[in-house]
Amino acid sequence: MDIINKNRQEMRKLAGRLTVLTCAFLILSACGMAKNDGMTGENSSEEMSKDADVITVEVRIESDGDSATRFEADINAKKNPESVYLDSIEVPFNEKFMIPKDVFIPLTSTRVEAEAVEGASWISCTILYDGEVVATHKSRGNGAKAVCEKKFRLGPG
Numbered sequence: 770m771d772i773i774n775k776n777r778q779e780m781r782k783l784a785g786r787l788t789v790l791t792c793a794f795l796i797l798s799a800c801g802m803a804k805n806d807g808m809t810g811e812n813s814s815e816e817m818s819k820d821a822d823v824i825t826v827e828v829r830i831e832s833d834g835d836s837a838t839r840f841e842a843d844i845n846a847k848k849n850p851e852s853v854y855l856d857s858i859e860v861p862f863n864e865k866f867m868i869p870k871d872v873f874i875p876l877t878s879t880r881v882e883a884e885a886v887e888g889a890s891w892i893s894c895t896i897l898y899d900g901e902v903v904a905t906h907k908s909r910g911n912g913a914k915a916v917c918e919k920k921f922r923l924g925p926g
Contacts, residue, residue, distance in 0.1 A: 823867045827897040828881045830862040830915065834889025837862065844868065845878045858883065860892075878920040879904075885913040 828842050840855040846868045853864065862883075868876050876898075885892035885908070893907035894915040904917040 821870070823869055824876055825897075825899050826866040826868055826876070826879055827900075828862075828864050828866075828879070828917075829895040829897070830858060830860055830881070830883045830892065831895075832860045832885055832889050832892040834860065834886045834892075836860055836886050837883040837889075837892055838886055840883045841881065843878075843880045844876070845880075846876050847872045847874065874921060876921060878918065880916075880918045882914060882916040885915075889913070 826844055830837050830840065836857055837860050838857050840853070840858045840862070842851075842853040842864065844851040844866045848869055848871070851866055879896050879898075881894045881896055883892060883894060890913075891907060891909045892913045892915045893905065894917040895902060896904040896917045896919050898919070904919040906915050906917045908915045
């Protein structure tokens with residue numbers, strides 16, 4: 770009986786070691802090897818760092834008139850906030866701002882507004898972050914005023 774118990778204990782130890790080795794093999798084999806896609810590390814990281822270091826904020830104003838009045842843009846960034854106030858702009862109007870990402874929550878909000886000129890029936894504004902529309906508004910009628918705003922929020926929403 771002692772021989773049978775000893776054999777069982779040795780089998781359990783062997784099975785435990787085999788399980789550990791199998792797990793180690795699976796983990797190491799999952800790492801795999803990097804596939805050579807023809808890109809050199811220098812060029813790809815250089816291009817990525819150019820795009821990854823800034824948020825491109827783009828503001829657009831459009832209207833069926835040839836201009837807009839009382840244009841305001843406020844880019845509330847932690848570093849180098851920017852504001853633009855113009856009495857009159859030609860539409861379509863487009864301006865880009867580059868916001869560095871070297872701080873936590875680099876951009877807290879963006880607000881844009883403009884008024885339609887007399888004779889225009891509508892005006893719209895759009896805010897884009899890195900090419901993605903984050904806010905848009907279209908206003909119609911006499912004295913139309915487009916107002917777009919995007920605020921950073923922690924959590925849902």
